[in-house]
Amino acid sequence: SNTDKYAVFGNPIKQSKSPVIHAAFAEQCEQDLQYRAVRVELDAFERSVKSFFDGGGCGLNVTVPFKQRAFELADKCSIRAQRAGAVNTLLLAEDGSLLGDNTDGVGLVRDMVANLGWSLQGQRILILGAGGAVRGVLEPLLREKPRSLTIVNRTADKARELATEFGELGAIDGGGYELLADREFDLVINATSASLQGEMPDLPGSLLTARSCCYDMVYGAEPTVFMRWAALNTAWAVADGLGMLVEQAAESFYLWRKVRPATGPVINQLRNSLAAA
Numbered sequence: 001s002n003t004d005k006y007a008v009f010g011n012p013i014k015q016s017k018s019p020v021i022h023a024a025f026a027e028q029c030e031q032d033l034q035y036r037a038v039r040v041e042l043d044a045f046e047r048s049v050k051s052f053f054d055g056g057g058c059g060l061n062v063t064v065p066f067k068q069r070a071f072e073l074a075d076k077c078s079i080r081a082q083r084a085g086a087v088n089t090l091l092l093a094e095d096g097s098l099l100g101d102n103t104d105g106v107g108l109v110r111d112m113v114a115n116l117g118w119s120l121q122g123q124r125i126l127i128l129g130a131g132g133a134v135r136g137v138l139e140p141l142l143r144e145k146p147r148s149l150t151i152v153n154r155t156a157d158k159a160r161e162l163a164t165e166f167g168e169l170g171a172i173d174g175g176g177y178e179l180l181a182d183r184e185f186d187l188v189i190n191a192t193s194a195s196l197q198g199e200m201p202d203l204p205g206s207l208l209t210a211r212s213c214c215y216d217m218v219y220g221a222e223p224t225v226f227m228r229w230a231a232l233n234t235a236w237a238v239a240d241g242l243g244m245l246v247e248q249a250a251e252s253f254y255l256w257r258k259v260r261p262a263t264g265p266v267i268n269q270l271r272n273s274l275a276a277a
């Protein structure tokens with residue numbers, strides 16, 4: 001058939017919401033495409049990508065644990081993917097070469113700015129965690145011209161290294177959680193995976209002001225422990241990462257199809273299905 005083929009490659013992949021999201025975008029934008037979630041064996045990523053595109057595939061998303069390998073595999077990468085050192089979106093150029101991009105950061109920024117109405121310009125931003133997700137969002141966040149950006153991590157050296165690496169893009173510092181004593185932030189982003197285990201780093205409540213916003217990259221049916229902490233410490237606004245997930249997907253869809261889906265209805269659809277599950 002002429003139906004254009006897309007997929008997400010990851011391992012594990014069962015929990016992926018990407019097929020539901022892209023099916024909703026395709027229906028909304030009247031695009032004839034199919035999008036599947038594929039569990040790829042750890043040693044088979046590179047050849048699976050090649051055979052997908054050789055077989056007429058149009059575009060791929062890449063998720064854990066293959067984002068760095070997708071970056072290595074791509075012939076050319078966008079600036080934001082180069083900064084991230086990771087690729088979550090692959091597509092073919094006119095000349096058949098493989099292009100890599102990273103839409104995670106723009107997804108986060110768009111969710112905060114366009115959906116939630118949080119301005120980042122001139123704000124003091126704190127990021128908890130220094131893993132792959134943080135690396136992916138730093139360049140788009142710094143483009144919004146915050147007053148300062150602080151990264152703290154359990155393994156303090158990883159936060160310091162990121163601060164050094166991205167230092168030319170803005171006022172950024174990094175270190176261990178002891179950096180947080182007697183400091184206040186306008187926006188706190190939890191990018192640790194601790195939420196997945198129902199945990200969070202030990203944080204002083206004095207971090208927040210009455211105007212502070214708190215964002216957890218993790219999402220689920222219930223507020224995370226970080227979101228509950230934020231509410232208890234009277235944050236101004238609290239959000240989870242569902243919007244980021246849908247926005248990064250929308251940006252990938254746009255790269256592939258050159259049409260921008262409306263994300264609001266799809267965020268609502270996913271929110272409702274999470275609540276019903």
Ligand code: NDP
Nearest residue numbers: 129130131132133154155191192193194201217241244245
């Ligand atoms: P990584 O495994 O690369 O990094 C995990 C980070 O969490 C590290 O900085 C680690 O610190 C820290 N951490 C883990 N457990 C604890 C703990 N108990 N206390 C303090 N710090 C802890 O993960 P990613 O960066 O890829 O992802 C981070 C989170 O973001 C995940 O939960 C993921 O689901 C979510 N995410 C959401 C997206 C969305 O679209 N909503 C997109 C991408 C990611 P250390 O270095 O010391 O080990």
